Amino acid sequence: MSQFIVGIDLGTTNSALAWAQQPVEEGEPDVQIFPVAQLVNPGEVAPLDLLPSSLYLPGPGEFVEGALTLPWNDRPEFVIGTLARNRGVENASRLVNSAKSWLSNQNADPTQPLLPLSAPEGVTKISPLEASKQYLLQMRSAWNASHPDTPLENQSVLITVPASFDPGARELTQRAAKLAGYGDVIVMEEPQAAFYAWVERTPKWRDQVKPGDLILVVDIGGGTTDFTLIAVTESAGELQLERVAVGDHLLLGGDNMDLAVARHAEAQFSAKGTRLDAIQFHSLWQQCRAAKEALMGSDAPEEKPITILGRGTGLIGGTLRGKVARNDIRSLLLDGFFPVVSSDAVPERQRRAALMEVGLNYAADPAVTKHLAQFLRRAGPSSGAGAFARPTHLLLNGGVLQASAIEGRLFEVLNGWLASQGAPDAVELRTESKSADLMHAVARGAAYYGLARSGKGVRIRGGVPRSYYVGIESSLPAVPGLPVPMKALTVVPFGLEEGSKVELPQRRFALVVGEPAEFRFFSSATRRDDSPGSMVEELGEDIEELSPIEVFLPPQTDNAREEVVPVTLESNVTETGLLELWCVAADGRRWKLEFNVRERTAA
Amino acid sequence: MEDLSGYADDQIGAVVRNVHSDCKASLNRHVTLAPVIDGVEGTFQKLDNSKTPDPNRIKLVGNVPASGKVAGGILRHRGWRALSISLPALGKADTSILTPAELEVE
Numbered sequence: 001m002s003q004f005i006v007g008i009d010l011g012t013t014n015s016a017l018a019w020a021q022q023p024v025e026e027g028e029p030d031v032q033i034f035p036v037a038q039l040v041n042p043g044e045v046a047p048l049d050l051l052p053s054s055l056y057l058p059g060p061g062e063f064v065e066g067a068l069t070l071p072w073n074d075r076p077e078f079v080i081g082t083l084a085r086n087r088g089v090e091n092a093s094r095l096v097n098s099a100k101s102w103l104s105n106q107n108a109d110p111t112q113p114l115l116p117l118s119a120p121e122g123v124t125k126i127s128p129l130e131a132s133k134q135y136l137l138q139m140r141s142a143w144n145a146s147h148p149d150t151p152l153e154n155q156s157v158l159i160t161v162p163a164s165f166d167p168g169a170r171e172l173t174q175r176a177a178k179l180a181g182y183g184d185v186i187v188m189e190e191p192q193a194a195f196y197a198w199v200e201r202t203p204k205w206r207d208q209v210k211p212g213d214l215i216l217v218v219d220i221g222g223g224t225t226d227f228t229l230i231a232v233t234e235s236a237g238e239l240q241l242e243r244v245a246v247g248d249h250l251l252l253g254g255d256n257m258d259l260a261v262a263r264h265a266e267a268q269f270s271a272k273g274t275r276l277d278a279i280q281f282h283s284l285w286q287q288c289r290a291a292k293e294a295l296m297g298s299d300a301p302e303e304k305p306i307t308i309l310g311r312g313t314g315l316i317g318g319t320l321r322g323k324v325a326r327n328d329i330r331s332l333l334l335d336g337f338f339p340v341v342s343s344d345a346v347p348e349r350q351r352r353a354a355l356m357e358v359g360l361n362y363a364a365d366p367a368v369t370k371h372l373a374q375f376l377r378r379a380g381p382s383s384g385a386g387a388f389a390r391p392t393h394l395l396l397n398g399g400v401l402q403a404s405a406i407e408g409r410l411f412e413v414l415n416g417w418l419a420s421q422g423a424p425d426a427v428e429l430r431t432e433s434k435s436a437d438l439m440h441a442v443a444r445g446a447a448y449y450g451l452a453r454s455g456k457g458v459r460i461r462g463g464v465p466r467s468y469y470v471g472i473e474s475s476l477p478a479v480p481g482l483p484v485p486m487k488a489l490t491v492v493p494f495g496l497e498e499g500s501k502v503e504l505p506q507r508r509f510a511l512v513v514g515e516p517a518e519f520r521f522f523s524s525a526t527r528r529d530d531s532p533g534s535m536v537e538e539l540g541e542d543i544e545e546l547s548p549i550e551v552f553l554p555p556q557t558d559n560a561r562e563e564v565v566p567v568t569l570e571s572n573v574t575e576t577g578l579l580e581l582w583c584v585a586a587d588g589r590r591w592k593l594e595f596n597v598r599e600r601t602a603a
Numbered sequence: 604m605e606d607l608s609g610y611a612d613d614q615i616g617a618v619v620r621n622v623h624s625d626c627k628a629s630l631n632r633h634v635t636l637a638p639v640i641d642g643v644e645g646t647f648q649k650l651d652n653s654k655t656p657d658p659n660r661i662k663l664v665g666n667v668p669a670s671g672k673v674a675g676g677i678l679r680h681r682g683w684r685a686l687s688i689s690l691p692a693l694g695k696a697d698t699s700i701l702t703p704a705e706l707e708v709e
């Protein structure tokens with residue numbers, strides 16, 4: 001058993017590391033945040049509770065010799081963390097950020113050097129995978145510098161990912177950890193970590209839920225929004241938890257809201273004919289973030305002043321003044337991101353220019369409540385009219401949801417839907433300690449879950465949050481000009497649990513040795529009853545295509561005549577939470593199907 | 604340190620006038636300041652584009668090319684450098700005390 005259990009929140013905008021010691025002595029486990037040493041200014045290293053997920057590619061001669069020295073590396077190739085984020089404001093073309101959003105992207109290969117997108121000619125770009133590796137490496141190096149006898153690679157490490165991450169993105173996260181010198185890491189879902197964080201800070205949590213309850217976790221991070229439903233059940237007198245549904249991958253988060261406030265505030269300067277440059281706008285953005293927190297909270301003042309200091313030596317002469325009003329911000333954020341909508345609301349699919357950045361699939365509709373309505377409809381007890389999941393409890397996570405006005409609006413909307421279904425109001429999962437630290441909750445919860453895995457505490461059962469299929473061409477006569485109709489073979493049933501496997505002996509595939517074989521790969525969050533080996537005859541709206549998966553059988557020299565190998569498929573979920581698909585030959589030889597992260601070509 | 608969030612900008616502004624002039628006077632007493640580039644902020648400043656500028660003296664911001672070599676840019680901040688520094692002798696003072704507490708005897 002390792003001495004420490006470590007939870008890592010590898011976030012879109014910020015990362016954090018929490019740890020707990022094991023074995024746990026008497027009482028509740030003590031989970032602590034590890035401040036990560038990082039450059040905060042040239043030549044200044046400081047440990048901070050958050051590591052900004054920002055990477056800066058320093059140019060030739062850009063920093064004074066020795067200014068980037070870290071305690072464990074005299075000449076780091078990249079700048080990671082606070083200095084990277086701050087210097088990136090001054091020279092955005094060398095800044096890599098939001099790398100995580102690229103890991104789950106069907107339109108670009110995250111192992112290719114893509115970032116920074118707008119780097120000028122001559123700058124060596126890096127891949128989103130490499131950036132993720134660098135954030136993990138920074139945390140490992142900082143940990144090892146202060147724990148020389150218990151290096152991180154020998155500890156039990158859990159890394160959180162959005163519940164909506166596809167299998168390929170989960171595998172990439174694990175690959176990034178391996179590249180950063182970690183041992184085997186466990187991948188866990190962020191909303192579950194948020195739930196464990198609540199358990200961790202609420203010693204009497206069992207008093208608040210009972211069998212039959214349904215807990216809705218809404219986790220709004222900097223760049224993503226995640227919905228998860230956890231059912232409370234009972235077995236042999238013990239409370240059990242089961243994760244029953246997970247929402248779609250939504251690239252929409254607190255950063256979008258801060259940006260909306262900043263654009264709103266910018267208008268008053270442009271009305272006066274003042275154009276803000278990139279650095280001034282960043283200052284405005286930061287102040288709007290703080291103003292938003294104050295104005296959306298309880299006892300909010302009517303307005304907050306905004307001051308943008310002059311950039312030159314004439315500090316006061318060049319200063320711009322403005323303000324943001326409480327009512328404006330409230331209607332902007334509540335009506336823009338959390339509008340009151342009916343339970344049959346559908347998110348718009350039309351892309352909006354304001355939320356777009358080349359390459360990333362930002363959510364087309366910023367209305368979180370519409371996405372939530374769609375999620376609850378899909379997660380309903382059965383398909384058909386009137387099906388709607390009815391949560392009894394709501395757990396909120398993410399810095400945005402510290403604002404009481406947003407929290408209040410979410411309850412108002414959700415309880416409105418429940419009332420129209422004749423269901424009682426959902427209640428908030430309360431916590432006794434008011435110091436609910438939502439910035440670090442995911443990392444803390446991951447560490448706590450690590451303890452639960454080793455036997456201490458309750459564990460959420462869940463398995464894979466989707467069912468998966470491989471495409472099979474129908475044996476219908478081909479019609480010129482029309483694609484061959486596809487059917488889908490269920491290879492992974494919904495909810496397949498960690499450490500279990502499914503064999504599919506009924507269906508044989510012939511693989512040609514020495515040639516890559518590609519399977520089209522599909523998934524569904526709503527088809528929960530397809531059993532392994534069953535065939536979906538018609539691919540409807542409820543099944544979406546992922547990047548293809550492929551396998552390559554290397555030619556064998558000792559048996560050159562073998563050309564075609566009949567195989568069957570097998571799927572399993574590893575103990576570390578990864579989905580794997582295998583081709584198995586009759587003689588027991590096995591080949592793993594790789595998730596292809598290449599750009600998906602339009603069918 | 605005092606929490607300023609409850610005060611209006613003009614209250615703070617009136618104080619800044621005093622604070623700024625006091626700070627300026629004490630700095631001037633001990634440090635002779637001069638700009639790094641003695642130019643007019645907001646105007647174009649030429650640089651030698653055969654080499655990257657000395658990072659001690661000049662920080663490039665904005666659309667910096669990959670080579671880091673530029674023929675110039677708009678001067679946004681002139682920078683500061685100390686031409687001379689003369690700090691007072693400390694004597695036997697406790698250097699950990701920044702300002703002593705004050706007690707008025709009635």
